[in-house]
Amino acid sequence: MDERLLGPPPPGGGRGSLGLVGGEPGGPGEPPGGKQDIGDILQQIMTITDQSLDEAQAKKHALNCHRMKPALFSVLCEIKEKTGLSIRSSQEEEPVDPQLMRLDNMLLAEGVAGPEKGGGSAAAAAAAAASGGGVSPDNSIEHSDYRSKLAQIRHIYHSELEKYEQACNEFTTHVMNLLREQSRTRPVAPKEMERMVSIIHRKFSAIQMQLKQSTCEAVMILRSRFLDARRKRRNFSKQATEVLNEYFYSHLSNPYPSEEAKEELAKKCGITVSQVSNWFGNKRIRYKKNIGKFQEEANIYAVKTAVSVAQGGHSRTSSPTPPSSAGSGGSFNLSGSGDMFLGMPGLNGDSYSTSQVESLRHSMGPGSYGDSLGGGQMYSPREMRANGGWQEAVTPSSVTSPTEGPGSVHSDTSN
DNA sequence: AAAAATGATTGCTG
DNA sequence: CAGCAATCATTTTT
DSSP: OOHHHHSOOOTTTTHHHHHHHTOOSSOOOOHHHHHHHHHHHHHHHHHOOHHHHHHHHHHHHHHHHOTTHHHHHHHHHHHHHHHHHHHHTOOOOOOOOHHHHHHHHHHHHTTSSSOSSOOHHHHHHHHHHHHTOTTOTTHHHHHHHHHHHHHHHHHHHHHHHHHHHHHHHHHHHHHHHHHHHHTTTSOOOHHHHHHHHHHHHHHHHHHHHHHHHHHHHHHHHHHHHHTOTTTTOOOOOHHHHHHHHHHHHHTTTSOOOOHHHHHHHHHHHTSOHHHHHHHHHHHHHHHHHTHHHHHHHHHHHHHHHHHHHHTOOOOSSSTTSOOOOTTOSSHHHHHHHHHHHHHOOSSSOSHHHHHHHHHHHHHHOSSOOOTTSSSOOOOOGGGTTHHHHTTTTOOTTTTOOTTOOSOOOOOOTTO
16 A cells, blocks of 8 residues: 555655655755655555555565665665754654643543543532532532533543544554565664654644544533533522521621631531522622511511520521521611511411510510620621611611501501 | 522622 | 622522
């Protein structure tokens, strides 16, 4: 198949084979020249046909038997000797393409390039969730088809990579064979062979890079499709919202959990800290926007805390949910407690709970209980100014919610 | 199917 | 950089 290359250099088209030995007087073997060589070879291989094969075979044989052959060989050697120095100059060691490094790193991080089992970030997240406590059984399910898609990508990636690898090796062996064959006709130093191999490898690694690139893209798309929480958002579990609401309403006067508190809440709810932050952000603003709508909820949670406190039981895991009044804050809170009785209709609004709450409220007395007095609650610096600061002007009397049927708010709770 | 609820994002502010 | 406000994109409820 390759014999054609071995024939006597054709007047015009033989540049390729000559280039291989670096014997071209005018063209020292600089890198671009090398690339040209391989291109030519490829082209020539492509154009070989069966009939030219026979022809080449014959020519080769003729050449090998030619009486002048030894002479030709020695001449070539001589030429090569003279020009051999120039070939050495082309020695740059490929500065480890940073782009490729980046791609590699990413693929590795994404678990595409790594060990077969590694689930990458997904596995890490799942592990984290698992260790956090069994509060969120649903998020591993959420990742499962993400993971399967990722595995699919990884599979394709690996098989493609292998294909390329194989093709590269195959091609390299071909070229090596070819060079070996040629070495009978003309001098070929092992150095040159190496050079050819490295050139080939470079070519193929360029292709590989493309592969990696597109794999990266696919992963990114997948990621944004599945991991973008906004797309496939799931409501928090019932318990989670419960925990969060509990905290919110028991710190109603200052619903700004410190970093530590957020972390704890996050752990308890099986969500991330930033999710806790989001939740509180949303909650604050939505609460403020329409207090009436939340009144009921507020009461429920107030009762909850109150009851749990009254029973003396620490149903909460440990210290950090101190007894606190839902009504310790600004004026609206007072009215809130007044509204409590009106607002209880739907759920356990029987007199039983209300009386409990009332007694509790009385027992707590006015004012003196800041939130988080009891426990080791940390105040974040900005929390200090918040007490009067957040949702300042929201006096319920003015905010009679449009959706709220009963005239509700009479802030003269003194009855 | 429409409306409400809800978690996340974005731009802006201090 | 945390928080607010508006908004988006879903999910849940009606």
